[in-house]
Amino acid sequence: MLSRDEMEAALRKLGAERYHNLHKFHKLLHGGKLNKGQVQAWALNRYYYQIIIPVKDTALMSNMRDPDLRRVWIQRVLDHDGSSAGEGGIERWLKLTDGLGLDRELVKSTDALLPGTRFAVDSYITYVKEHSVLEGMTSSLTELFAPSIHRERIAGMLENYDFIHDDIMVYFKQRLNEAPRDAEHVLELALTWPKSRAEQQGVIDSLIYKLDCLWAQQDALYNAYVDGHIPPGAFVPEDFDDRPRFN
Template identity: 40%
Template sequence: MTVVETERAWAQAEFEERLRAVVERHYHDRHPFHVRMHEGMLSPAEVRRWISSRFYYQQNIPVKDALITAKLGSPELRRMWVRRIEDQDGREGDEGGIERWLRLGEAAGLDRAGLLAGRDVLPGVRLAVDGYVNFCRLRPLLDAVAASLTELSAPDLMRRRIDALERHYPWIGPDGLAYFRARVSQGRRDSGEAMALVLQWARGRAEQERAVAALTFKCEVLWSLLDAVDHTRREDPR
């Protein structure tokens, strides 16, 4: 009988480099829609369409983080991860990411009640976001945590986005940019915590490859969300 030798695990430094490479190559900052946003080429209607559809993702961040928290096996880890839910839902003295995104929508001329009701959320956006939530519900803990590592590029993207919105879209009031300012530090903290867990848990080659695949899937979710918004622009160029 021939014994098939299991592939050797990547060294930790190589594994981390592969995870970071996924984000560098596939993060949605490279999507044509984001490129146009940063170059100041979006119309007000396109910006509002992105804000309203992206709000559905914002609403589901605490949902997917609650699913991840339920899988964690120690009070210390649950306390660490539950902070992400509070970052979105808010806590005493901090309005939270969902409220800050609503303020962004209002600063861009959108109706708060309409955002909360999801009236303008595109079907493709719902499909992508619901797929990500179900991924976190059904997949093992390692996969769900690894998928969150798109946060590795979030701080840089937030800084570029703030600069682009201030420069090219001054009709959005400055109070509307609070969400992006908060995510600079939160994204750096969150990605550092998640990376430490993934490096600790993914010891074998198969687990490491699963983590890379999970992160690739999350990049595809974010890309698909923008595909839906961008496709609507081509159908309705208002």
């Protein structure tokens, strides 16, 4: 078996090599290199990820037989759905899409998603249903790497886009509080729960899966809205023809 330090190092190395802050779409996004329509496309597609998170978390909880574990995990569902209407992470994401001038009904319909977004995100539900509770939990280890990307994103997007204002970035500011708490709990489980090298590998593989899931979403965005190959039925920004070209 890997030692605790080796295991943590292996997980952090995966983040350093594969987290989606390394994707060229994210670099363009944070660096202020996209036009408004491309930022809209990102927000509209990422909305689907937001609404699937509680679906994934409740599917995972339904595999848990230990009330103590569910009692910790339920906080994530409450964070995303909110304790009352108009609260929670999903609602905060809609403040961003509103602020970007997207029609709320179009966003909520999820009709204009990229198929690549839908398939990648839906795979996350299937993943947690079909894997062990431990692997279902540790697939969320990407949250270890989220705070730095959130900070980068808040600063970069506020600085670089005149259509991004402080009050529509509330989602990311809130996640700066929530994600470290969630990530620490799961990291501790990842380091202490496995009782064999095979279980450790399951944890490592779950993080690789999730990094792939996030990366594939960036790939779909880049292909459609940077390279310009928008699939039939997907969102077409008004300023699509004026988008910046990088090839």
